[in-house]
Amino acid sequence: MDEYFLQFLWKFQKLEGKPLVLTNKEVLEVYHPGHQNFDSGPDFRDARLKIGELMWSGSVEIHYRSSDWKRHGHLDDQAYHNVVLHVVWNHDQDITIDGQPIPTLELARYAPKDLQAEYRRYINQPEDIRCGKVLHQVPNIQITTLLDRSLAARLEAKSQTVLTTLAACGNDWEETTYRTLAANFGFKTNKEAMLKLSTSLPYKVLRKHQQQPTQLFALLFGMSGWLNDTPTDDYSQALQREFQFLQKKYSLSPLLEKHLWKHARMRPANFPAVRLAQFGAVLHAHQQLFDAVTHIHSLKDAQSLLHQPLPDYWKEHMDLGKPATKPMTIGKSAISIIIINTVAPILAAYAQYIGEVSYLELAQELMESLPAERNKITKKWTELGISLESAADSQAALHQFQHFCQMKKCLHCNIGLTILHRK
Incomplete structure (x- = not known):
């Protein structure tokens, strides 16, 4: 037991x-x-x-x-x-x-012996979602309430991560937003590499060069390890020259090793160099990242913040010296993921930090306005008849699965508790 x-x-x-x-x-x-x-x-x-x-x-x-x-x-x-x-x-x-x-x-x-046996049978089922076979018997209002609570817990957990970063950044919200955005532009595959980049390349240095795209991109690609190789075209050569000067000026080190960036089983639009360029485009467009996030009023504002035009070179390249067959613009689904993992958590964290609930309400509104994510975990829920219409629903379902179903904490879940309580 x-x-x-x-x-x-x-x-x-x-x-x-x-x-x-x-x-x-x-x-x-x-x-x-x-x-x-x-x-x-x-x-x-x-x-x-x-x-x-x-x-x-x-x-x-x-x-x-x-x-x-x-x-x-x-x-x-x-x-x-x-x-x-x-x-x-x-x-x-x-x-x-x-x-x-x-x-x-x-x-x-x-x-009670019968309750022990029932619990063992229930918890040892092979299905990840152990209540799946009887989930259709659970009233919709109970499922809705569960998802609402899970969304609140999800936002709370994400906002705590932001507040931890804030403390590490000396309560600098601009630096915190920069690091959080960088990590999430790496998505799942290159998140750690992007986070290392943002911690080794302070935002206060980048901000001095945000309005000069060549210098900005030289710092990003140089610190990422992309400029260690012999340049294969004029653009790469220009970035390398700029970086060599800026690296000495700011005594920047250490550089990331290029092998830290993962490309395997990845479409060109998701290549790390492309994501890094898209991140650079957002930095170039907004002199103050945190200020831009806190001045969002709608989903359209959030999408506009992230959907920025790339420099001409990156419109037609998937890596330095490697032409692309189609434009490398950021897609709607990628923007949605960044809003879910960056914009909404920062707003929720700021709401908690200053005690202003309107920022939390905006974070929830953004999640409710975005379409639900589609992945292996959300598929498990929809196959059981659970309707996931918005990102708020899918984030709640992900939280419930990761923190309760996977951990066999059925007795800390209202649905599992209801099922076993009536035994």
Whole structure:
């Protein structure tokens, strides 16, 4: 039995064979199991219990084994010193706080056998989405509520990533926006390489050359490692000359190795050099990136911010010295992905940072205005009859799958909880 199941048993008091007797032979009466805590610290807070003849109020911690208390590092953690009951499946070791034993309840003696069997059957299904076979029985309002909560959690997680970057950038929103946008112009395949580029090439340096395209692109391609090879055309040669001068001027190092950029199984429109050029075009168009993002009022504004004309060379090349057979302009789907992963999270993070809900509402509005993403995970949901109409829906579905379905946290999901609660 995993701890999710034990938490479920305790939270809803799915126990039989009462009265409950602790390992020290005292009788336990549960007046309130406490409020489940999903942050750090004990699993349940503000429980009200009667142990023997005494009333207790405090936290409840749940483990598979009693010895997990030490294994999880709770012995020296003050957050666990107000625990009044240790609930375990298997009591294998007495645990003390300040020399006093913690009252312990061994759940294995009280868990209904039929519920254990049902949970094992449910959680061990081969399908990724374990509720899939009965999902059609779940009321639409419950699914809608679940997706709404998942979208809020998704935006919160993404905004926290932005705020972490902000802290690393000394609370500089322009630098933060630059790094976030760079990473997402790398998309999934070259995200790490683009992030390394943005951290090794500060925005304050780039901003001095944003209005000179040759210098701007020389810095981007030079720091990316593209200009290490012998130039094959006049444009590459011009970039190399500019970069050699600027590298010395700003003492820029280290350069990325070109092999860090991935091209395998990729269409020319997605080649890293093309994405880097498209990123450069956005930088050239906006002297202040963060200011441009916070002045968006609609989806059209967001799309216009990212859809910028490329220099003539990059309209017809897929790499330095390599002509393309068709224009390398950025597509609508790519712009949508960048809005989802950059623009909306920055707006949500800024809303939290200054306490202005209108930016969060705009982030949600952008997501609701974009079409749903199509990928392997969203396909799993649509095949089960779940309608995903907007990016808000698809982002919610992705969050639910990644943070609940894949992790087998069915008992932390309202749908899984409903299904098992009625057993």
